[in-house]
Amino acid sequence: MASAVLAAVGFDALGHREASQMGLTELPIVTIPHEFFGFTDQQIADSAEPMVDGVVHALTTKVEDLVREHAAGPWARKGGAAKAKANVEELADIESPTSAYDALDLFYQRGWTDGLPIIPPTDDLVSAMMAYTDRSPDDVIGVIKPRDGKATVEKIAVNAVMAGCRPEYFPVVLAAVEAVAEPAFNLYTIQATTNPIAPLVLVNGPIAKELDMNWSFNAFGQGRRSNATIGRALRLVMMNIGGGIPGAIDKAIHGLPHKYTFCAAENEAESPWPSLAEERGAPKGSSAVTVIGVLSAQNWVTWASSPGVILSTAANAMSAMGTNNTFHGGPSLLVLNPGHAQILAKAGYSKDDVKRFMFTNARYPVGKLHPEEIQHYQLRRPQYNWGVPMAELPIADKWEDIFIAVVGAVGMHGLFMPTHGDPSKPTTKVIRRRDGTPVASVNDLRRK
Amino acid sequence: MTTQALSPRQRLKNPVGQADTKNQVLAPRPTALDGKTLAIVDNGKEGANIFLGRVQQRLKERFKFADVIYVRKNRSGMPCSNIDEVAKKADIVVTGLGI
Helix, strand or coil: CEEEEEEECCCHHHHHHHHHHCCCCCCCEEEECCCCCCCCHHHHHHHCHHHHHHHHHHHHCCHHHHHHHHHCCCCCCCCHHHHHHHHHHHHCCEECCCCHHHHHHHHHHCCCCCCCCCCCCEHHHHHHHHCCCCCCCCCEEEEECCCCEEEEHHHHHHHHHHHCCCHHHHHHHHHHHHHHCCHHHCHHHHHHCCCCCEEEEEEECHHHHHCCCCCCCCCCCCCCHHHHHHHHHHHHHHHHCCCCCECCCECCCCCCHHHCCCEEECCCCCCCCCCHHHHCCCCCCCCEEEEEEECCCEEEECCCCCHHHHHHHHHHHHCCCCCHHHHHCCCEEEEECHHHHHHHHHCCCCHHHHHHHHHHHCEEEHHHCCHHHHHHHHHHCCCCCCCCCCCEEECCCCHHHEEEEECCCCCCEEEEECECCCCCCCEEEECECCCCCECCCHHHHCCC | CCCCCCCCCCEECCCCCCECCCCCCCCCCCCCCCCCEEEEEECCCCCHHHHHHHHHHHHHHHCCCCEEEEEECCCCCCCCCCHHHHHHHCCEEEEEECC
């Protein structure tokens, strides 16, 4: 049906891009020349006045006239043959400069990097990367929002080479891309949000050890090539294939370093509990990737070694005002170090027991919310007792939405990673052959 | 794996790839808005209801709509849950992005 789309300045580019992807390049988008941050209600209402004519125009102008207006306007690209040529040029392979250093500059100028040096993706490096999959180069692993870019095996391999992956990492990269492309993961909300969200890639199973992944000291930090480059490959796919370009599409107000790369393995060796992937249905002994869109991490620390204090410290850290989980509910991730996990398990707590504890105790009192904020909380969480000042908001709407992973070394620290709330569902993919059977090793996928 | 230096005219692969562009066309616009059912889809962001409320008010002053359906999402990051139902009833729609 006929539509009029109003877009705050800065978001109009996102709107035009999305419309183009849908074949609606000439969709009339009425740009509001500001955002509303800091505006009073009266100012917001008054700022609508000059927009009404544009809305009426969008709804009543003949399509052929809208097309003509678009062609003459700032959002038009070259038309016809010139447009087709420009599109082909954008997607074509390129002739290499003489040096890798110049290639880095070239890729950076094209907007294809995360700002860090890349490995120039030559034909032979990309072919070597694809030796670790039984899929064909043109197989589409997923369609990456918001650009709706087709993540073929080959294009993922190009980005994996650029990231610095060794070829044997490729099965994990493919599984991570497949996971974020799942509709339930809702990659669009993660790519275009104002929140500093990155998909955390958690790896389970024997492949983690095979690829020398880090699950212990500094697991989420720098130092291990597999951790660093697998996460980075996913981000480059999201940028290059998915169009998640900072500013134009990616509206993260601050961003954070975990957007470069965020990948680790779970510390299964020291965990007393079933792995995250097993909990989520992965066959025992298989290797799998779970992706969770998280807003970085809140560290919490306790000197206590009693289960009750460990649990209550974590619960307090998780129930802070201002997290999206207090605001929206939805999934969140509690990362326990193996020392804390073992103390809790020894005291009789299963993972589910810990989740239930957090659901019951990680809550924010409604009475402490500022009147200016309450209407927004009420809109998003209408099912709670807003009329009762002593009521408390849980960080999730069901205990099963609190995820637990055991990562890191034994010590006093834990991590709470809130998410965007329930727009995005954590997703797990088992690393499989083309015929669906789980692999025992990356070499099961290696082309002979 | 190769250890060769880059040589001129060696090909570097493009990391971008094709997009899955859909073929759609703009919907024809009505010749008049009087008698139409207007839908307004509010993304739930702060201020959207105030802004779109004023837009709705001014449109209603100018045109005699058969009906106005105002939908406010409670999850900005998710598609409108009842959009199909709204689409069946409405003739025209106004929505916002980023507001």
